[in-house]
Amino acid sequence: MxxxxxxxxxxxxxxxxxxxxxxxxxxxxxxxxxxxxxxxxxxxxxxxxxxxxxxxxxxxxxxxxxxxxxxxxxxxxxxxxxxxxxxxxxxxxxxxxxxxxxxxxxxxxxFKDGILSLKTPIRGVGPLRTAIRKLQSSSGRVTSLHSDFVMLCLLAKCYKTGYSILEENIFETDQPRDLYLYCYYGGMICIGQKCYGKAIELLSNVITAPSSTMSAISIEARKKYILVSLILNGQLLKCLPKHENSITIRRVKSLCQHYLDLAEVYSTGEIFELESFVETNRQKFESENNLGLVRQVISSLYKRNIQRLTQTYLTLSLQDIANRVSTTPREAEMHVLQMIQDGEIFASINQKDGMVNFHEDPEQYKSCNIIEHIDSSIQRIMALSKKLNDVDEFISCDTAYLAKVELDRRHQFDFDDYDQPFFM
Known part of the structure; x- marks a missing residue:
């Protein structure tokens, strides 16, 4: 031997x-x-x-x-x-x-399991990222290691490193389950980076993916999808796969009912009602590790109520804002300052008299940055179009696909044959 x-x-x-x-x-x-x-x-x-x-x-x-x-x-x-x-x-x-x-x-x-047993996930981030690059045949392919890498980034709180790989366009995958986990963990990375638009995109990929059974991954993705939708859009965007039957839909609703109820309370715009509902269901949200995200939902309602004021008023005092959004003047000022910094509203605060002046959007959408953004979007769409054409051409020439189409055609009844009378 x-x-x-x-x-x-x-x-x-x-x-x-x-x-x-x-x-x-x-x-x-x-x-x-x-x-x-x-x-x-x-x-x-x-x-x-x-x-x-x-x-x-x-x-x-x-x-x-x-x-x-x-x-x-x-x-x-x-x-x-x-x-x-x-x-x-x-x-x-x-x-x-x-x-x-x-x-x-x-x-x-x-290697990943050994790293996790040591409870030092950050040690595996660099090697797994290198492993992905060496395993990939193209940058648009999701390998079986993508989900492991993103999970390690999540555990190590290396959100920026994880997000860098999420920015790549996805065209192919090795295994459906790997894609589901990649999108779910990726959605959580985006939440950590406060990139809620990308988070919704990834979580919706998990929810709408064709599947014969309802998975735990799909249920958890739906819960986070509801919360992120409220934070980003102020309402729950409908994102249900067309293949789901009524039994599955009812079961999903029963498992996510307190999140759907949260969205219903949120739609009223009443801060006190929302905070009361969250406090009542605090244990449920905490046991599902979503309490932090739920708190961001509450914060987003404060901001959304302030945004509504900018559509009506040109000037308001901090006291008036506090009264209208059910908070204190100091907290109202902190919300306004944070929204100005994040570019969510355009305003200035006069510290002498405590007045807030709301302004129009100063962006004229003709800067170099806007042009570069439009150009990159066009390039991305062109690349996607080319990829779809290549896939369409490949499928059109695939012998197994053509044989299946021919078999299906033979088993279909041509009802036009029965349009003529049986006896001439």
Whole structure:
């Protein structure tokens, strides 16, 4: 057995230098795995890895590393493997690891589990981001590691790092479940960044995704979707998938009823009623880890009520604003200042007499920034259009699709044949 392993290592070293030899090496590694050569020699795997360079022998190193990380180990042993995996992710050759993506994903997830067991998620953010780039065949593809990466960013509170990958357009995915988790965790990252528009987009992807059963991910996404809709739009935007039947809809409503009731109370615009409702249902929201977001909903109602005043009045005192939105003058001033800073209203405060002057939007929409924003939107739409055309052309030429269409056509009745009388 030891001789066979030594021969395998030498073959890995000899066949990894030329691209033309990689397919032959891949075949040898599959044969060795099929014979159980690596699994039966778990005690020697660490020694074998020391004889290989992950930057030169990536494919062979990955086979051995996957077997090494799959063997049972103590907590100390698992911790000791983390630097080895991180070093491999950083230096491996992308073209070689893409030949066996399942093994690379398995190694990365073992690394993620080890990081989580140490309760240091920030240590996994950088390596997993590198792993995604090496696994991706294109920037628009969501891999099975995307959801793990975004989850680590969420746990480590690295919202900016997680958001950077969420800005990329999505065209393809490996597994539907990975996409659901990616969009759900991504929505939470966007909430942390207060990018509510992007959060709604991602959460709606989870809600409207075709599925034969109602998942826990979908239910949690709906709850957060309701809250973010209230914060961003002041009302609940309808986002129900067309394929849902009445039984599923009733079950969803029962599981999300206190969130739907919250939206109903919010629509009245009454702060006291909203705060009273939240206090009554505080335990429910807290148990579902949504109390912080619910508090942002309350804050958004204060702001929305102030925004309504700008549509009616040119000047108001802080005392008048406080009376109309049911708060104190000091809190009213803080809300107004924050809204001015965030660009939600255009106003100025005269500190001498406590008067607030509301202004028109100064943006003329002809600056360089606006032009660049419009141009980037056009470029994005053009890229999406091209991608859709390519997919349409691919499907139109796919033999399996054409065969299914032909089969369906044969099973359909042509009712026009019965328009003529049976007897002539």
């Amino acid at each position: 030891d001789d066979a392993l030594d021969v395998l290592v030498k073959r890995i070293q000899g066949l990894s230098s030329r691209d033309d030899d990689i397919p032959h090496l891949h075949k040898l590694l599959r044969e060795a795995e099929g014979k159980g050569l690596l699994c039966q020699s778990s005690s020697r795997l660490a020694f074998l890895l020391e004889q290989l360079d992950p930057s030169q022998h990536s494919l062979g190193y990955l086979y051995i590393l996957e077997a090494y990380t799959s063997t049972p180990s103590s907590n100390d042993q698992a911790r000791g493997r983390l630097p080895t995996v991180a070093g491999f992710i950083d230096s491996c050759v992308a073209e070689q690891i893409r030949l066996v993506p399942d093994k690379f994903i398995s190694v990365c997830r073992a």
